[in-house]
Amino acid sequence: MSHNTLRSAVRGRVLLPGDEAFDTARTPWNLNIDQPVAAVVHVEDAEDMAAVVGYARGAGLSVTAQPNGHGASGDTASAILVRTRRLDRIEVDPARRRARVGAGTNWGHVQAAAARHGLTGLAGSSPVVSVVGYTLGGGLSWFGRKYGWAADSVRAFDIVDADGRQARVTAESDPELFWALCGGGGDFALVTAVEFDLFAAPALFGGLIAWPAAQTEAVRAAFQDITDHAPAELTVWLNRLELPQAPPVIAIAAAYLGEPVRGRDLLRRLDTIDGILADTRRELSPAELGAIVNEPTAPGPGLLRTELLTALDETAADILLHAPIDPLMGIQLRQLGGALAEPTRGAAPPFAEPYALSLQATGSDPDTVAAVLATQKRIIADLGARVSGRKPYTVLSAGDSVAEVFDTGTLDRLRKLKQARDPHGVFRANFPILH
């Protein structure tokens, strides 16, 4: 089968090696990752997705779907890269508190649509992450401590299977595939749309407060006190920032799903710490979740590594908050717990660890990359057993494996399903279940 057959099989734009726009189209969000692919298809609709699957099977290729490529690992040789951005339909049913969104929809647009009805989805920190990519990997939300993993809020997936057939998958229609799609990653089907629950958000309070690094100890103590006593509606993150050409800063970011007065009260201890440099705390709309930490929305050469932390004791605080971290640019601790530690309905595992730890850096020149990797490795080694070795799927980075996400029972179950439903390996997730 020739590439011309692919062009004539789909309505969407097809880019092949040698085409002028091919390299731009295959480039993921993390510019440090090279994605060698056989073709890129900007699909127009579910029929296009089915046609790509049919073509790939006939040509002995695989298919990898990426709305934005935030989670790209580079493991894409001989794959057709499906870009889903044109599938951007959003339907909100306020009476049933449900949303149904296409596979190319980003959280920012969904949150804006839900907020009009005083509702929120289980969105994370970035408005430019897709609902489908995030949810297939579990999805760690600002509201996860209250409502659990985003994957657990799913009611139905519209899919294309490995034979190119379209289906609506629910817990009743196909329990095993539904279970796998709820957090098991993108190795089992092409998702064309997802339907999920929304939650009441009549009021929301949050923001970021920053101090000079000299206040690190006071801020750490307040962070631990607040997180130890936080209700499930409150989630608090600690950020150490060491940006080039800027004085070092320690900051707290928080979101409270409830009345602003109560949210302010839960964080009042922070007001007693002198030297506040910035304080963005205010009443927020669910559409403004991304404003809390204002993460970059443009591609860059990321060198992020995430681990789960079992304890923030004095030794961990010394390693993470006081010792030099150069050339890292930041350390972030996200509070977990609450419903995130409870059993789930799908493959997304619960995590009992109290904090997610991110070691943040950027850079692409070989010396910087080597220095960053060495520092991340050293910090993790110094933390010893305080790092659990497990992590949510959505925070995996190149070189990580699904064995860090799932226990062996879940992994075996996912692998059996992969072999049964996709025996020819048509679907290629960013972190394949069989590796």
Ligand SMILES: Cc1cc2nc3c(=O)[nH]c(=O)nc-3n(C[C@H](O)[C@H](O)[C@H](O)COP(=O)(O)OP(=O)(O)OC[C@H]3O[C@@H](n4cnc5c(N)ncnc54)[C@H](O)[C@@H]3O)c2cc1C
């Ligand atoms: C700035 C930033 C902030 C983030 N914050 C959070 C956060 O708060 N919580 C959190 O959990 N994660 C977070 N993430 C991680 C993010 O959830 C993952 O990168 C995830 O992969 C979604 O990114 P994406 O939409 O670009 O998906 P992509 O990287 O494009 O896709 C990821 C994978 O999902 C699968 N997939 C995607 N679409 C389909 C489809 N239609 N059919 C089948 N499989 C599909 C594929 O296997 C694909 O490789 C963040 C990432 C960034 C860059």
